[in-house]
Amino acid sequence: MKSSFIIDAHLDLSMNAMEWNRDLSRPLEEIRQREMHMKDKPDRGKGTVCLPELRKGRIGLVVATQLSRFTPPGSALPGWNSPQQAWAMTQAQLTWYREMEALGEMVQITNLSELDRHLDLWDDLSIADDGKPIGYILSLEGADSLVDISYLHKAYAYGLRAVGLSHFGPGRYAPGTKMEGPLTEMGIDLLKEMDKLKLILDVTHLTDQGFDQVMDIYQGPVWASHHNVRQLVPNQRQLTDGQIGKLISRGAVIGGMLDCWAMDIRFIDTISDPWQLDIKLEKLVDHWDHICQIAGNSEHIAIGSDLDGIFGTEQSPWDLNSIADLQKYQDILSGRGYKQEDIDNIFYKNWLRFLRKAWS
Structure with missing residues (x-):
């Protein structure tokens, strides 16, 4: 049976290319070999994502990020010392x-006509998948790099179509994961400007108070690109049942992520081992099941893997070697009682339905 088309709504491709110095156009084993003796990061030699593996897994459309944090004095998190430096990194x-577009490796998708043209290409059986570009929708994970609100318009002009206000720690527009508190005044102003541009708001990484604020203030399309369920993994990074209900009421889609600490409460990053804890791809289905029970259907769950989002195989399900293994969910979901219509929803239809409405 031919592999199904997949959309992955969260990959930090350019961060890996620029800050991890990975040539993602090359085969995965070559990338790993180049890092064999490097010790600067815990995931060296353990990456799971490259453009050939995306093609192998028929992951033909992704939401790809720009990610560059401003770090205020006193913060222990890595980042840039000024918003201007952070902006410069997003431009790199x-x-x-x-450059990937110039090589024919990728193609940017910013509207419905480009989306339909790209889907037609991936449906064309006369062209081998390994000769097709990976489509990408540009998202900004954490808004710190927007020096001021005028920079949002600069970014929209070059194709930015989704924005998350926060990431980890303190933020210029909103505090993020492992923090508490509301949006900043700049954050509220940014939301209003995003509304005018009909940008997609990504609620991922917001504090609970920030989540409630954006759901009250923002009138445009909202998604959670890479989020799991707090009922199963009770920490602030995951969604409460109440938050899930609010997202469903807004027509949002929630992308399940494959970082082990977001899948299984037992996992401690940099300490635990996925194999010893037997954390497999199927663990994510527990999170999807929970959302489906709240929604009453499978129309609000999908994939936002976050693979290689500052981690590799050391923090991924042990039965995943590369992102191409997302195809294993066909059998996993079928074995859990999901019908083919549900599997298609998770693989690509829910994201497509969302995009068609958001961009109509």
């Missing part, structure tokens, strides 16, 4: 995407 990341 943008240049990498443009």
Whole structure:
């Protein structure tokens, strides 16, 4: 049976290319070999994502990020010492995407006509998948790099179509994961400007108070690109049942992520081992099941894997070697009682339905 088309709504491709110095156009084993003796990061030699593996897994459309944090004095998190430096890094990341486009490796998707043209290409059986570009929708994970609100318009002009206000720790527009508190005044102003541009708001990484605020203030399309369920993994990074209900009421889609600490409460990053804890791909289905029970259907869950989002195989399900293994969910979901219509929803239809409505 031919592998199904997949959309992955969260990959930090340009961060890996620029800050991890990975040539993602090359085969995965070559990338791993180049890092064999490097010790600067815990995931060296353990990456799971590259463009050939995306093609192998028929992951033909992704939401790809720009990610660059401003770090205020006193913060222990890595980042840039000024918003201008953070902006400059996002522009380096943008240049990498443009270079991949120049090579025919990727193509940017910013509207419905481009989306339909790209889907037609991936449906064309006369062209081998390994000769097709990976489509990408550009998202900004954490808004710190927007020096001021005028920079949002600069970013929209070069194709930015989704924005998350926060990431980890303190933020210029909103505090993020492992923090508490509301949006900043700048964050509220940014939301209003995003509304005018009809940008997609990504609620991932917001504090609980920030989540409630954006759901009250923002009138445009909302998604949770990479989020799991707090009922199963009770920490602030995951969604409560109440938050899930609010997202469903807004027509949102929630992308399940494959970082082990977001899948299984037993996992401690940099300490635990996925194999010893037997954390497999199927563990994510427990999170999807929970959302489906709240929604009453499978129309609000999908994939936002976050693979290689500052981790590799050391923090991924042990039965995943590369992102191409997302195809294993066909059998996993079928074995859990999901019908083919549900599997298609999770693989690509829910994201497509969301995009068609958001961009109509």
